[in-house]
Amino acid sequence: MAWLSTEFYFYKGSAPCRAVWMTLKVLKVDHEEKIVDLLKAENKRPWFIRLNPQHTVPTVSDQGLVLWESRAIMMYLMNKHGAEENQYLYPKEAEERAKVDRMMFFDMGTLYHAIKEYFGPKIHQGLPPDPDKENLLKTSLDYLDHFLEIGGVPYLCGERITIADIAVLASVTELDAMDYNYKCYGELFRWSERVKENFPHYKECCLEGVEMTRARVKQLEADLKKQMEKERKASITKK
Ligand SMILES: N[C@@H](CCC(=O)N[C@@H](CS)C(=O)NCC(=O)O)C(=O)O
Numbered sequence: 001m002a003w004l005s006t007e008f009y010f011y012k013g014s015a016p017c018r019a020v021w022m023t024l025k026v027l028k029v030d031h032e033e034k035i036v037d038l039l040k041a042e043n044k045r046p047w048f049i050r051l052n053p054q055h056t057v058p059t060v061s062d063q064g065l066v067l068w069e070s071r072a073i074m075m076y077l078m079n080k081h082g083a084e085e086n087q088y089l090y091p092k093e094a095e096e097r098a099k100v101d102r103m104m105f106f107d108m109g110t111l112y113h114a115i116k117e118y119f120g121p122k123i124h125q126g127l128p129p130d131p132d133k134e135n136l137l138k139t140s141l142d143y144l145d146h147f148l149e150i151g152g153v154p155y156l157c158g159e160r161i162t163i164a165d166i167a168v169l170a171s172v173t174e175l176d177a178m179d180y181n182y183k184c185y186g187e188l189f190r191w192s193e194r195v196k197e198n199f200p201h202y203k204e205c206c207l208e209g210v211e212m213t214r215a216r217v218k219q220l221e222a223d224l225k226k227q228m229e230k231e232r233k234a235s236i237t238k239k
Pocket of ligand 1: 013014015016038043054055056057058068069070071
């Protein structure tokens with residue numbers, strides 16, 4: 001029956017969607033993939049707003065339960081579909097789980113927030129990033145680098161990958177899409193390379209979306225340049 005299935009509404013060029021997609025894959029949750037094209041404003045269509053009044057992707061409808069907010073979806077998927085062999089991704093023990101939750105909230109409230117703030121003009125209009133928000137981004141990358149340094153373990157919360165690594169990796173892929181160089185954050189860079197190499201669903205769930213965003217930004221920049229040139233020529237003709 002259709003309402004008993006798991007439906008995943010997503011757009012590959014969205015970092016939070018990539019985080020949920022990687023979680024669905026690693027948990028081997030049988031799901032139907034339904035692309036919502038943000039560039040065609042499919043998320044503003046009445047049927048989607050009825051499903052998620054906030055009209056954001058990712059959205060998951062799991063056996064009739066509709067959820068949005070990527071990190072909440074990831075936690076739910078673990079609670080609902082996690083099995084003994086993948087429980088390490090979201091440990092049940094309170095202290096270990098709290099460490100994962102801490103990084104999930106850091107990702108949402110600090111890191112991804114800073115990425116969106118800084119790169120907003122570039123992503124949406126092809127303009128340079130907002131210089132007033134550069135410190136916000138640098139501070140959050142510094143924090144992340146420092147957490148990894150003092151943690152002294154290969155992944156954000158210990159010896160094994162957790163959903164916090166998946167969420168933060170998805171945010172970092174947005175930096176890749178922006179061609180932002182974060183090599184100077186040594187621990188962060190090495191961690192990102194480690195997760196990209198060792199997490200089996202990174203390539204499948206991230207590379208195409210990163211390319212889509214990169215190409216779209218290049219297109220917006222080219223359109224903007226053309227428009228400015230047109231306006232410049234028009235103003236010369238007027239004089
Ligand atoms: N905090 C949310 C953010 C979701 C979000 O803003 N998604 C964007 C794409 S990256 C979106 O759907 N934007 C369309 C809109 O807000 O109308 C999450 O993690 O799921």
